[in-house]
Amino acid sequence: MTTMKMERGALWEVNSRTIVYAAIxxxxxxxxxxxxxxxxxTQNVDVRPAFAIVTFFGYAFGPVVGLFTGFVGNMIGxxxxxxxxxxxxxxxxxxxxxxxxVGLAPLYLSRWVNGNLRDRAIGGAVAAAVGxxxxxxxxxxxxxxxxxxxxQLLTTGYVPIVVSDLIVGIILTPILVYxxxxxxxxxxx
Amino acid sequence: MNIAxxxxxxxxxxxxxxxxxxxxxxxxxVATVSQVWDGRAVVGLVIxxxxxxxxxxxxxxxxxxxxxxxxxxxxxxVLVNTVLxxxxxxxxxxxxxxxxPLIGTPVSAESLSxxxxxxxxxxxxLAVGFPVAFCVSPSDFGVTFARLGIPYKLAFAVDLTFxxxxxxxxxxxxxxxxxxxxxxxxxxxxxPVARLRRSVPILVPFAVNAIVGAEDTIDAMDLRGFxxxxxxxxxxxxxxxxxxxxxxxxVALLVGATIAGFTTTTSxxxxxxFLIRLxxx
Numbered sequence: 001m002t003t004m005k006m007e008r009g010a011l012w013e014v015n016s017r018t019i020v021y022a023a024i025x026x027x028x029x030x031x032x033x034x035x036x037x038x039x040x041x042t043q044n045v046d047v048r049p050a051f052a053i054v055t056f057f058g059y060a061f062g063p064v065v066g067l068f069t070g071f072v073g074n075m076i077g078x079x080x081x082x083x084x085x086x087x088x089x090x091x092x093x094x095x096x097x098x099x100x101x102v103g104l105a106p107l108y109l110s111r112w113v114n115g116n117l118r119d120r121a122i123g124g125a126v127a128a129a130v131g132x133x134x135x136x137x138x139x140x141x142x143x144x145x146x147x148x149x150x151x152q153l154l155t156t157g158y159v160p161i162v163v164s165d166l167i168v169g170i171i172l173t174p175i176l177v178y179x180x181x182x183x184x185x186x187x188x189x
Numbered sequence: 190m191n192i193a194x195x196x197x198x199x200x201x202x203x204x205x206x207x208x209x210x211x212x213x214x215x216x217x218x219v220a221t222v223s224q225v226w227d228g229r230a231v232v233g234l235v236i237x238x239x240x241x242x243x244x245x246x247x248x249x250x251x252x253x254x255x256x257x258x259x260x261x262x263x264x265x266x267v268l269v270n271t272v273l274x275x276x277x278x279x280x281x282x283x284x285x286x287x288x289x290p291l292i293g294t295p296v297s298a299e300s301l302s303x304x305x306x307x308x309x310x311x312x313x314x315l316a317v318g319f320p321v322a323f324c325v326s327p328s329d330f331g332v333t334f335a336r337l338g339i340p341y342k343l344a345f346a347v348d349l350t351f352x353x354x355x356x357x358x359x360x361x362x363x364x365x366x367x368x369x370x371x372x373x374x375x376x377x378x379x380x381p382v383a384r385l386r387r388s389v390p391i392l393v394p395f396a397v398n399a400i401v402g403a404e405d406t407i408d409a410m411d412l413r414g415f416x417x418x419x420x421x422x423x424x425x426x427x428x429x430x431x432x433x434x435x436x437x438x439x440v441a442l443l444v445g446a447t448i449a450g451f452t453t454t455t456s457x458x459x460x461x462x463f464l465i466r467l468x469x470x
Contacts, residue, residue, distance in 0.1 A: 016411050019342055020407045021403065024353060024357075026350040027351075028395070085321050085322070086216065087314060146307070167381060172388075172389070176393060179394075180400070187401065
């Protein structure tokens with residue numbers, strides 16, 4: 001598996017590289033989640049610099065790694081905070097879906113993904129935005145799981161989390177792409 | 190910095206169970222609670238959940254902060270959901286106490302009992318979820334998921350994730366120290382974008398170093414032929430009689446709640462008469 005410029009068939013490949021990148025991504029996301037700060041004006045939504053790990057790993061290493069990083073990484077964060085792996089499983093899965101959708105960028109942003117470094121960085125920001133807006137729709141499953149109302153989920157869940165993670169994804173994903181690309185060249189990946 | 194998962198329930202009755210049981214109980218219990226809205230039935234589920242939690246033997250002083258944080262979060266969710274938005278009660282006759290100033294949402298016997306029920310449902314789910322956090326040895330998660338039918342490569346990734354945590358936490362601290370030597374000041378305050386920018390000198394080297402460091406693990410796995418065949422796990426898991434009984438009990442609870450949902454009123458919110466009378470109904 002090469003990174004960024006991925007063959008369509010290789011998108012779903014699961015090999016030792018996929019496994020290790022997924023595990024590293026989830027562990028990074030889990031560790032960094034402990035260091036987030038509240039978004040001013042909201043009660044319970046953090047600006048999570050850690051979330052850039054999900055969008056970046058999805059973009060750089062594919063949908064399987066992105067899904068795992070978001071899903072398992074969020075569960076690890078909950079585990080470290082003592083809530084248990086599965087207590088907020090649907091929020092974790094929403095994070096995983098973001099990583100999955102960003103990882104599918106070669107299918108819908110091929111011009112940017114296969115372009116020069118600047119194009120790939122822009123592609124990372126766009127894919128992060130698409131992933132965040134679509135992936136977090138899954139939190140509306142709380143209507144059935146937790147009995148929340150759609151209104152409440154929209155105003156105090158979806159909109160704040162999408163706004164905060166859009167800020168994070170659009171700013172930090174391209175920065176991580178710029179930092180990773182030269183290193184990737186050095187490693188011969 | 191030690192951020193490894195805390196195995197606080199070590200040696201307790203629940204910690205001695207097959208870890209798959211703890212995971213399955215959460216799944217079954219959440220599926221059960223999701224179907225029940227009658228406050229009287231929810232109280233029964235809360236008793237079961239906290240009885241189960243007591244078997245985990247988790248010292249309360251060690252998890253007090255976790256409980257405070259979790260209960261604060263669900264209180265905020267419930268307050269916003271039922272009291273402030275109140276959208277669940279459109280088209281339903283409400284026995285109102287008063288209307289909230291400015292937004293005009295009625296606070297009624299129905300919305301209050303709904304709020305209490307929802308809060309209890311979340312608390313019950315938390316009580317059943319906490320033992321997974323504190324009564325499963327971190328080294329058992331990989332084999333647990335593998336034996337639950339997750340493809341072994343992904344189960345191995347879960348195992349690997351837990352193994353990476355302590356070393357990554359150490360590297361995180363090293364990165365902060367190294368940047369501080371170079372004059373980095375994390376600071377506090379400022380708008381979110383400014384604070385994000387301040388996280389870049391930590392986040393970027395930390396993430397890139399972790400990926401580069403992963404190359405050794407990839408090489409080691411390739412050299413050992415990872416992925417060429419089904420792998421076995423050093424740790425063997427087997428349900429004993431007690432595990433089966435507990436599992437059956439939670440399956441029965443789920444089946445019972447499902448049947449009751451169709452045949453009785455447990456899937457509908459219940460409002461105590463005294464609250465209705467109090468509201469002048």
